[in-house]
Amino acid sequence: MPNYMSPFTTMINLSNGLIPIAAVVQKRYLHDLEGMFADSTAEDALMINNPLLYEVQEATQNPMEEGQLRYSTTTIYPGKVGDEYYFTKGHYHAIGSRAELYMGLAGEGYLLLMSPENEINVQRMTPGAMSYIPPYWAHRTINIGKDNFVFFACYPADAGYDYASIADKGFAQIVVERGGKPTLIENPKWEK
Numbered sequence: 001m002p003n004y005m006s007p008f009t010t011m012i013n014l015s016n017g018l019i020p021i022a023a024v025v026q027k028r029y030l031h032d033l034e035g036m037f038a039d040s041t042a043e044d045a046l047m048i049n050n051p052l053l054y055e056v057q058e059a060t061q062n063p064m065e066e067g068q069l070r071y072s073t074t075t076i077y078p079g080k081v082g083d084e085y086y087f088t089k090g091h092y093h094a095i096g097s098r099a100e101l102y103m104g105l106a107g108e109g110y111l112l113l114m115s116p117e118n119e120i121n122v123q124r125m126t127p128g129a130m131s132y133i134p135p136y137w138a139h140r141t142i143n144i145g146k147d148n149f150v151f152f153a154c155y156p157a158d159a160g161y162d163y164a165s166i167a168d169k170g171f172a173q174i175v176v177e178r179g180g181k182p183t184l185i186e187n188p189k190w191e192k
Contacts, residue, residue: 010059010071017073017105017150022057029053030081033089036167038174038188039082046081053077053086054143068157075150076109076143083176087112090140090171094160100133100153102141107149110175110182114138118172122184125151138166142175144182 012019029050030043037043054076062068079086090112093100102111104125111123111131115138123131125141133139143149174187 005062008060012059012073012152014105016148017057017075017152019057019059019073022059023061024056024058026056026058027052028055028089033087036087036089036170037081037084038176039084042082051077051079053079054088062157064157064160066156066158069154070157071152071154073105073150073152074141075148076107076141077148078107078143078146080177083178085142085144085175085177085182087140087142087175089163090138090166092136092138092162092165093155094162095156095158097135098156098159099135100139100155100159102131102133103152104129104131105150105152107143107147108145109149109151110142110144112140112142112171112173112175114171120171120173120184122175125149138171140166140171142182144175 029052030046031050056072056074058072060070062070076086104127109125111125113121116136125131170187170189172190173184175182176185
């Protein structure tokens with residue numbers, strides 16, 4: 001007879017994304033994303049204060065095996081490095097065939113996606129927006145507003161993370177402020 005897991009319920013504060021009994025809380029400061037922003041001079045200037053860019057609250061520590069799910073919330077704080085909005089590190093899944101689902105809870109942001117062939121896709125996220133990340137697409141979230149951008153994520157527990165591919169090359173395009181609006185431009189640091 002299989003060893004069954006017990007069902008459970010976790011509460012999430014839908015206005016701020018906090019999970020009171022989060023199994024893991026990860027905080028990412030500018031130092032953790034060093035070299036990822038296009039404007040290295042602006043990045044260096046901000047590095048003195050090393051601002052908190054975002055945090056992730058993982059609701060569970062379900063086994064990292066096929067058939068299991070994990071879920072979390074992410075809060076990206078408002079701000080920019082130069083004219084580039086704060087973003088998450090971004091990643092592919094270590095098991096590329098795994099999809100993911102995001103739901104906007106508060107604020108506004110972009111979900112920046114890139115296929116293995118460097119095709120860029122942007123999905124606007126606001127409260128209630130459900131964004132589907134298909135298998136094999138790299139993804140990064142960006143706060144394009146003046147308030148905290150908060151979203152919920154649900155993903156296969158065995159998906160894993162490939163941060164190195166993004167850290168090495170970045171995304172082919174970035175989101176910057178132009179004329180008071182978020183604008184997608186070619187990444188000046190992009191290496192093909």
